[in-house]
Amino acid sequence: MASTRLDPIDRKILAELQADGRMTNVELAKRVGISAPPCLRRVRTLEEAGYIRGYHADVDPRELGFEVQVFANVGLQSQAEADLSAFEARCRAWPLVRECHMLNGEVDFILKCVAPDLSTFQRFLTEELTAAANVASVKTALVIRGAKDQPGVPFDVLEERLARDA
Amino acid sequence: MASTRLDPIDRKILAELQADGRMTNVELAKRVGISAPPCLRRVRTLEEAGYIRGYHADVDPRELGFEVQVFANVGLQSQAEADLSAFEARCRAWPLVRECHMLNGEVDFILKCVAPDLSTFQRFLTEELTAAANVASVKTALVIRGAKDQPGVPFDVLEERLARDA
DNA sequence: TTACTCCGCGCAACGATCTTGCGCTCCGGC
């Protein structure tokens, strides 16, 4: 609920947990300037209110043998809502597809995919994605190297904005 | 180091922590079938070996007022290494740019950006990104809705692959 | 102004968890 505004301490908590999700509650409390019990209560509230959707270890794909990362731009034949939903459901079922976003503009969806090697991805591309119902066009782009990969949102921008509005 | 192979328990640990990064060590130990102390030692080893790069709370951008998410395809005038690195450095300095990946194919980079509203993004686009040195073309696509957003890698695919190779 | 209510903090205590040291077993090499 966006009606429940966050105070500066809540925003600090979110920023700290976004930066280090395994931080101890007492360490977190120390950083945001309150004692441990109310800090934990705030975290629980933020979780239940949906501000925090979960916590995840950031695992290195290459170390685990996922050498290939690909962005796939997908165009569909029909943009009827039922067909869009059907394609999204397929994407959720494909483990190699990690993200699926519906776009405006000339392409309908952009997919972020990972694979152990190129041939695995090629097989997925030809036998699954391109072959799927309603898929009109697929243009893929291989990731050569990653320059930045930050999760979540920039809290400094948020703070600037709040300071200006106030 | 990829030379140090992971055993099934290590992979289970990574899978569990990717799914829930705040899981208690005793709970984790219970799930992977060993006692708490060696489990914690394994986690520390995985962290130091680089398999785990960190832990992050998954914060909902919309709840925090970041309503806009955009993918930007960027083409550069010069692809000399020095110019590529310079552009990557600029991306790292822009807080609205959350991800920056170098691609093969017709575009040079794809950027995932967030912004509180469209006008903020437009300002960034015209005054910063398009105006930056060496930027030849920028094509943006607004995210209408997100259908899937999974972090990390699909461990079930990894297990299948290892079972087949063995 | 005063009294009242509500919300959120801090304190304290208990239970759970983390963390370390240690001894044991298993396994491979000599």
Next chain:
DNA sequence: GCCGGAGCGCAAGATCGTTGCGCGGAGTAA
């Protein structure tokens, strides 16, 4: 058969998570 190393589980002390409770400040109404 013996030895050495790696990895496990047990146990204990330190730290942390969790709950209940009392206190104080902000807002409201008389």
